[in-house]
Amino acid sequence: MSSETYPNTWRFLKGRVRDSMSRNEKSVMEDLVQDVCQLGHGEKILTRGSVTQRSTFLIEGFVARVNERDGKRQIISIHVPGDFVDLHSYALKKIDHDLMTFGTARVGYVSHVNLDVVMTREPKLARHLWFASHLDAAIHREWIAKLQSLSADGCLAHLITEVHARLKAVAAIEHNSFAFPLTQTELAETCGTTPVHMNRVVRKLREQGLADISRKKITILDAEGLAALAQFDMGYLYQNLPEPVRA
């Protein structure tokens, strides 16, 4: 699980799969990730409707799923290092949204042909990948619940708290401060509000001593207060499970 042995996938292994994978499965996983490359800020990895023969694995940085229709842009979900960003393109082929980097990012690609091999020869690893896509859906569901029930400040608090928790789980963060290269306008596009209102919400969180967002960096000032505002209950991230092991 060290970053030397598994330079590309160690965060995935750490964040999700823990210790239940064999050494062999871990190295199969590491070998799946190919064509590693460095991307700049705001680069589009895929666009809506495009057909692809490989899935994108995020090694470092942030990638978001973005909807762009008739001029308006929405950010549907945000990915942290160690995430498969579009694993669903394996089964779905077409992709239903754009994929773009926020800040510089390092990604690798997993060819669908190789995933076929995993499906037939490595059922346990396949199940771990399935776990990852189910976790993705669970994160979507939680976000639906928050968009339904919370106002903009609660949504922003949730976003901050969730990203922080996910970064921590993959050891991509140490303290209560982390780089997060979204502008206020993009935060608004994530929370389903307007840039103007998001500006006020950001200020409110700062004034209340909960969190400070400035220069594309988030500093958590009061984690408990934030979690309370977001009604955050991290069960849906499935991080403390002993791990989905089957006999």
Place this chain on the structure above:
Amino acid sequence: MSSETYPNTWRFLKGRVRDSMSRNEKSVMEDLVQDVCQLGHGEKILTRGSVTQRSTFLIEGFVARVNERDGKRQIISIHVPGDFVDLHSYALKKIDHDLMTFGTARVGYVSHVNLDVVMTREPKLARHLWFASHLDAAIHREWIAKLQSLSADGCLAHLITEVHARLKAVAAIEHNSFAFPLTQTELAETCGTTPVHMNRVVRKLREQGLADISRKKITILDAEGLAALAQFDMGYLYQNLPEPVRA
């Protein structure tokens, strides 16, 4: 694919998997669904946090994923016949929300042990199941986009249009009218608004000649108008793909 040969799973086969499954795979699928039973309205199938050794397959009726925390209830997603309602519990084990029936429903159960067997011996079928859970996530994403960008009437229009499209895809509907056993309060819980406001939105749709919701039955009066209000683009349902076939 007939309802005689595959009495439990034919809607699943029709709606999602089409013709790319072998006769053998189809009957393996049919045999997976066991302990079929009829449930009454408002029955809870599972509750948040419970650990389960089997997943629920919806044969007839509606089941929703429901969040109930400190008195407030939210409806996260709605399932139609032919859906796996909690396939994610296979990989995740614990479930992050409640599952309850709306109206009477017939469900069957798929044991996780048997899914293990599918994973090892039927990789193609496993891939089809994975497809189903990815589709689920795509539906979540679309709902996120709608909650972010549309007001309550647009959300309701989307809900109606999506459910209609999904029911049509599994041949559970013929005309522009279908039973949908949610009260206005429950529609509000789905769209993230209040019962009072939902009442006004329902009336508005009726007055505009778009749709009529009464006595737990939805009649679509102007499908195009509804779709326009919802900015509906059914690509995310992946219904017209030739099918995810791999060489």
Place this chain on the structure above:
DNA sequence: CGATACGTTGATCCATTTCAAGATTGGTGG
């Protein structure tokens, strides 16, 4: 040093919430 993206602020308007009350419906027992 000017261009351009980003952040900030004020004023007004509208969708939605909230509180409160009344009408309708469906189901149940007498």
Place this chain on the structure above:
DNA sequence: CCACCAATCTTGAAATGGATCAACGTATCG
């Protein structure tokens, strides 16, 4: 079959969060 109850639906009025429009301040970078 009617009376009654509980759930559901409906309506009004007042309060509010957020959208919108418009302007101005402030980084940042070639």
